[in-house]
Amino acid sequence: MSGKDYTKMWKDLGLNLENHAGLLDVLSKAYKDIYLSQKNRPKAMEYFDFVISEVHGLRIEEILNAKEAGRKVVGTFCVYVPEEIVLAADGVCIGLCAGAEVGSDEAGKYLPRNTCALIKAFMGFKLSGLCPYVESADLIVGETTCDGKKKAYESFNDITGKVYVMEVPHMKTTEDRKLWLSEVMRFKDKMVALSGKEITVVGFKKAVSKVNAKRKALQRLSRLRAADPAPISGLDALLVNQVSFYDDPVRFTEMTNKLCDELDQRVSNGTGAAAKGAPRILVSGSPMAIPNWKLHAIIEGSGAVAVGEESCIGERNHRDLLDENFSTVDEAMEKLASRYLGIDCACFTPNNERIDNIKALAKSLKADGIIHYSLQFCTPYMMEAYKAERAVTGVPFMRIETDYSMEDFGQLKTRIEAFIEILR
Numbered sequence: 001m002s003g004k005d006y007t008k009m010w011k012d013l014g015l016n017l018e019n020h021a022g023l024l025d026v027l028s029k030a031y032k033d034i035y036l037s038q039k040n041r042p043k044a045m046e047y048f049d050f051v052i053s054e055v056h057g058l059r060i061e062e063i064l065n066a067k068e069a070g071r072k073v074v075g076t077f078c079v080y081v082p083e084e085i086v087l088a089a090d091g092v093c094i095g096l097c098a099g100a101e102v103g104s105d106e107a108g109k110y111l112p113r114n115t116c117a118l119i120k121a122f123m124g125f126k127l128s129g130l131c132p133y134v135e136s137a138d139l140i141v142g143e144t145t146c147d148g149k150k151k152a153y154e155s156f157n158d159i160t161g162k163v164y165v166m167e168v169p170h171m172k173t174t175e176d177r178k179l180w181l182s183e184v185m186r187f188k189d190k191m192v193a194l195s196g197k198e199i200t201v202v203g204f205k206k207a208v209s210k211v212n213a214k215r216k217a218l219q220r221l222s223r224l225r226a227a228d229p230a231p232i233s234g235l236d237a238l239l240v241n242q243v244s245f246y247d248d249p250v251r252f253t254e255m256t257n258k259l260c261d262e263l264d265q266r267v268s269n270g271t272g273a274a275a276k277g278a279p280r281i282l283v284s285g286s287p288m289a290i291p292n293w294k295l296h297a298i299i300e301g302s303g304a305v306a307v308g309e310e311s312c313i314g315e316r317n318h319r320d321l322l323d324e325n326f327s328t329v330d331e332a333m334e335k336l337a338s339r340y341l342g343i344d345c346a347c348f349t350p351n352n353e354r355i356d357n358i359k360a361l362a363k364s365l366k367a368d369g370i371i372h373y374s375l376q377f378c379t380p381y382m383m384e385a386y387k388a389e390r391a392v393t394g395v396p397f398m399r400i401e402t403d404y405s406m407e408d409f410g411q412l413k414t415r416i417e418a419f420i421e422i423l424r
């Protein structure tokens, strides 16, 4: 953190100050060990280091200032929730997924043991008084994706009183598309009611252009990782994708493009974050929220480089842009519904697009191997891993299931090192 004292702000938000100080200590130590110890980092990563150092400080202060100015803050857990609608209603959109094992005992009062770490974490963070984002939010938007989240949102609403749920269908038939369009419209109306601001075509176009610009910057970053040597580590690229869910979108886009300018130079000069010829791994599967850096730390600590994330904190979030060619709000909503229903989450059936996307990404990023990462008890991704393994031929494939704890670190490291040996 910077030198500024945010204690009053955290206290006013109702955080548990003692627990919170402990969390920040652990986080800053982990960041130092995992991130700041990397060699050959791009200079432009300094901005992202700064964002992380202020993730519970300056960014929260900015969000609270936006609230003071009359903007509504909307927290989300899933890339199906359309950020464009939040922005068009002059709201601030922030991701709430958490990637650390925190407050498990408290979460255990609401959740069975066999719940995925991501759900346990967002419940644990709230119940332990550790998340300034949840406390700042005026509305928390859930969605009916996996069963765990769907049911956890009921308890989360009992605790916070601010959960709104979008119904995401699980197939993509004509009837499902109609249902989803009506859900998108219902969310638009909810945002208009919450903000007291109309959503106009002009306002919507501005919002779409901001979100598309952010996605284009992330796509650019993704493409640059195809170079050998990779100009940026997987850890750093993962961090940029994680920060995209918290930061101001316009500033984020500018800083990510600045990073990409530097990476362009590195590619021209042949400068890499890893050695030329280092085994290249595509990571695929469940999302990795801040500060879940475990898998990338193991991969890159074993001499390989992670060159892509086929994940919601990665390609699934930015792969498709929204068509900006519309002239009414209704037309915009149809285009938006169609763009979002194109997302290939494992919660859908069938979900063959995802398999095609894994193959295409492995090819475009010149991956030598694929590691399929499922959070333990994440049934959709655990099940789909088998299908992906059978379908992907010609690229060595490894399945792992893990959680946020460090208990299996040694065991995972041994397995991953053996896998990387095969790729050399």
Ligand code: BJ8
Pocket: 077, 078, 079, 080, 116, 117, 118, 119, 145, 146, 147, 148, 149, 286, 287, 312, 343, 345, 346, 347, 375, 377, 378, 379, 380, 381
């Ligand atoms: S679109 S991946 S962000 S639902 S890890 S809570 S699926 S049991 S996060 Fe997700 Fe939206 Fe899909 Fe993406 Fe459930 Fe699995 Fe836990 Fe998960």
